[in-house]
Amino acid sequence: QKEVEQNSGPLSVPEGAIASLNCTYSDRGSQSFFWYRQYSGKSPELIMSIYSNGDKEDGRFTAQLNKASQYVSLLIRDSQPSDSATYLCAEGLGYGGSQGNLIFGKGTKLSVKP
Amino acid sequence: EAQVTQNPRYLITVTGKKLTVTCSQNMNHEYMSWYRQDPGLGLRQIYYSMNVEVTDKGDVPEGYKVSRKEKRNFPLILESPSPNQTSLYFCASSFRTGYEQYFGPGTRLTVT
Numbered sequence: 341q342k343e344v345e346q347n348s349g350p351l352s353v354p355e356g357a358i359a360s361l362n363c364t365y366s367d368r369g370s371q372s373f374f375w376y377r378q379y380s381g382k383s384p385e386l387i388m389s390i391y392s393n394g395d396k397e398d399g400r401f402t403a404q405l406n407k408a409s410q411y412v413s414l415l416i417r418d419s420q421p422s423d424s425a426t427y428l429c430a431e432g433l434g435y436g437g438s439q440g441n442l443i444f445g446k447g448t449k450l451s452v453k454p
Numbered sequence: 455e456a457q458v459t460q461n462p463r464y465l466i467t468v469t470g471k472k473l474t475v476t477c478s479q480n481m482n483h484e485y486m487s488w489y490r491q492d493p494g495l496g497l498r499q500i501y502y503s504m505n506v507e508v509t510d511k512g513d514v515p516e517g518y519k520v521s522r523k524e525k526r527n528f529p530l531i532l533e534s535p536s537p538n539q540t541s542l543y544f545c546a547s548s549f550r551t552g553y554e555q556y557f558g559p560g561t562r563l564t565v566t
Contacts, residue, residue: 374554383544383557384497428497432552441487441512442555446496 342367344445346429352451359416361448363429366410372432373405373412377425378447384428388414419452426450456481458558460545466564467535475530475561477545485548486528487512487555488520490541497544503528504551535565 343366353359361375372391376384390396390403390412402415412431416423426447433443458479467473479486487502489512499512503522517539519531528547532539542562546555 372552372554381542381560381562383560386554386556389554430555441499441502441551444497446494 342431342433342443344429344431344443346427346445346448348446349449350451351448352453353419355419355421355452355454357419357452359419359423359450359452361414361416361427361429361450363412363414363445364410365412365429365431365443367431367433367443368407368410370407370410370431370433373403374430374432374442375401375403375412375414376428376430376444377423378428379425416450419450421452421454424450424452456556458545458547458556460543460558460561462561463559464562466566468566469536470534473532473535473563475532475543475545475563477528477530477558478526479528479545479547479556480526481547481549481556482525483547483549483556484525485551485553485555486522487546488518488528488530489544489546490514490539491544492541500530500543535563537565539563540565 345364375388378384388403400417404413428447429445430442488500489497501520503509545558548555
């Protein structure tokens with residue numbers, strides 16, 4: 341059973357701090373990884389995609405991928421109250437065919453306190 | 455504007471009354487999918503389509519039907535809704551399987 345595991349939280353950080361969100365996955369064949377942000381009652385919004393080992397930075401967000409450890413993380417620098425949301429990690433198992441469906445974790449709830 | 459649209463956004467209905475939730479995307483994406491989201495259970499895939507006329511079951515297909523007659527549209531059909539189908543439903547699309555998916559705004563369905 342292919343799985344993506346996330347700590348459900350809540351993860352509480354003070355405004356201006358770095359929030360660190362983590363995700364582990366079970367399938368070594370996974371090739372693509374995504375982080376989504378979801379506000380309560382709203383749809384998931386893509387914030388980062390990462391395909392290669394290492395770090396990928398986009399503004400205040402940095403995604404880190406370690407395929408050997410089957411681990412992907414998201415760092416949010418200078419956290420703002422508007423970052424308070426649930427963050428979903430997803431893995432793509434390949435390109436093409438049914439194995440290419442994304443597998444989503446259940447999400448980590450982040451709370452940024454002013 | 456590139457987007458996925460769903461209609462209706464909110465729907466309250468009664469057990470057994472057939473309904474259709476529409477989904478449309480204007481990004482020429484091959485792949486489309488339906489999910490339901492319930493508290494504590496995360497996103498669960500109902501059905502997906504890798505291209506026109508190609509659909510397949512996801513993890514929770516019972517009680518649902520889909521069709522993909524055109525590339526841009528992927529309606530979700532509930533032939534005889536039951537209260538356990540009360541949920542928040544999302545349609546999503548992507549360039550191809552395995553790539554990032556873009557979600558519609560969601561449809562909140564209540565079946566009484």
